[in-house]
Amino acid sequence: MAHIDSTDITIDRAGMTVRFADGHIRAAPLTARVDTDTGDVTLRTDPAGLTNVSTSGLADDPDSGETLRRQVATPGRLSGASVAFIVAPEGTEDAELVEPWTAVREAGGAPALISTVSGVVQTFNHLDRANTYPVDHLATEVSAEEFDALVLPGGVANPDYLRTRNDVVGLVNDFFAAGIPVAAVCHAPWTLIDADVVRGRRLTSWPSLRTDLANAGASWVDQPVVTCDIGPNILVTSRGPDDLEYFCSTVIDTIAQSADARRNP
Numbered sequence: 653m654a655h656i657d658s659t660d661i662t663i664d665r666a667g668m669t670v671r672f673a674d675g676h677i678r679a680a681p682l683t684a685r686v687d688t689d690t691g692d693v694t695l696r697t698d699p700a701g702l703t704n705v706s707t708s709g710l711a712d713d714p715d716s717g718e719t720l721r722r723q724v725a726t727p728g729r730l731s732g733a734s735v736a737f738i739v740a741p742e743g744t745e746d747a748e749l750v751e752p753w754t755a756v757r758e759a760g761g762a763p764a765l766i767s768t769v770s771g772v773v774q775t776f777n778h779l780d781r782a783n784t785y786p787v788d789h790l791a792t793e794v795s796a797e798e799f800d801a802l803v804l805p806g807g808v809a810n811p812d813y814l815r816t817r818n819d820v821v822g823l824v825n826d827f828f829a830a831g832i833p834v835a836a837v838c839h840a841p842w843t844l845i846d847a848d849v850v851r852g853r854r855l856t857s858w859p860s861l862r863t864d865l866a867n868a869g870a871s872w873v874d875q876p877v878v879t880c881d882i883g884p885n886i887l888v889t890s891r892g893p894d895d896l897e898y899f900c901s902t903v904i905d906t907i908a909q910s911a912d913a914r915r916n917p
Contacts, residue, residue, distance in 0.1 A: 727760055728759070728760040729904065729908045730756060730760045730761030730800075730904065730907055730908055731760040732762075732911070733756075733760075733761040733800040733801070733907055733908070734761070734762045734764060734798065734800055735761050735762065735763045735764070735801045735802070735803060735907060736763075736764055736766050736794070736796075736798075736799040736801070737752070737763055737764065737765050737802075737803045737804075737805065738766045738767070738791065738804055738820060738823070738824070739765065739766070739773050739775075739805055739810055739814075740767065740773070740809065740811075740814050741767055741768060741773050741774065742773060742775075742776070742809065742810075743774075743775075743807050743808065743810040743812075743813060744773065744775045744805050744806070744807045744810040745776060745777070745810070746777050746782035746783055747893050747896060748805035748806045748807065748837050748840075748892075748893060748896065749775055749805040750775075751899075752805070752835070752900050752903055753765075753803075755900040755901075755903065755904055756803075759904050759908070761800075761907065763803075764788045764794075764799070765785055765786065765787050765788045765789075766789045766790070766791055766794060766823075767787045768814075768817055769790070770787055770790060771786070772784040772785060772786050772787060773787060776807060776809075791817070791819045791820050792819050795826065796826035796827040796829075796830045796832055797832075799827075800832065800833075800910065800911045800914070801832060801833045801834070801907045801911075802824070802833070802835070803834075803835045803836075803903065804824070804835065804843060804844075805837060805838075805840060806836075806837045806838025806840045806892065807838070810839070810840075811840050811842040812842060814842075814843045815842050815843045815846040816846075820843065821843065824844065824847040824849070825848070825849060827885065828847070828849045828883070828884050828885050830885075831885045832910075833885055833888065833910045834885060834886075834888070835887075835888040835889070835890075835899070835902075835906070836855075836857075836887075836888070836889050837889070837890040837895075837896070837899050838858045838890070838891065838893070839857065839858050839861060841855060841857045841861055841865055841870075841889060842864065845868045848868075849887075850865060850868050850869060850870040851869030851870065852869060852870075852883065853870050853871070853880045853882065853887055854871045854878060854880045854882065855870055855880055855889040856872065856873050856874065856875050856876075856877070856878045856889050856890060856891050857872070857889060857891065858891060858892050859874070875891075876890060876891060876895040876898040877889070877890045877891075877895060877902045879902060879906065886906055888903055888906055890902075
């Protein structure tokens with residue numbers, strides 16, 4: 653694996669994969685040029701071998717058809733920002749934990765995994781076991797004021813369990829009361845319902861939560877990502893795994909802006 657310094661882009665030359673913080677490109681053999689002053693990245697590939705392109709932030713060179721460019725987020729943008737990820741002991745959708753976690757870390761933030769038991773948590777790819785990750789803190793050991801943001805991944809079983817835990821529901825409520833940004837993806841807003849923090853807020857989720865959220869007083873919309881600043885804090889929500897590129901980029905923007913505001917009131 654070859655890493656390009658001063659960017660949030662990683663190239664796996666063996667797998668011919670280029671991964672950005674907010675998307676993926678799979679390509680034939682390539683070379684990359686990085687302008688560390690501007691953050692521009694130029695990738696040269698065999699156009700015939702280009703497949704599965706995520707077009708967010710990317711554009712084909714109209715002249716050659718073989719150059720892809722995007723503006724890469726500045727590393728260190730979240731330097732000093734501590735971000736809590738609260739998950740159940742098992743049942744979290746793996747991608748909905750890993751992708752935001754990676755985006756936070758690559759932007760210079762410090763993610764912390766919080767659960768209700770010590771040891772490790774077990775994630776899933778839909779119904780199949782995926783990976784295990786070490787727990788950093790118990791929900792009873794931390795306070796909202798220790799963090800600059802909260803991220804709640806989804807997965808059906810994960811929030812369905814968390815919403816039954818008074819320690820977790822209380823901690824989530826504390827983030828809202830303290831005015832700290834909260835981001836929730838897929839089924840995660842279930843936990844927000846039990847924390848009684850969605851009333852009067854505009855948000856999205858996995859479609860099956862629409863009625864539950866409406867009954868809890870929320871205004872539900874069908875969009876890849878929704879940012880709501882009507883309330884005590886900023887709330888970022890997203891529909892599911894297919895929208896993670898939008899979710900991750902919005903989360904990074906929100907945390908960076910909020911952290912800057914808190915440090916420079």
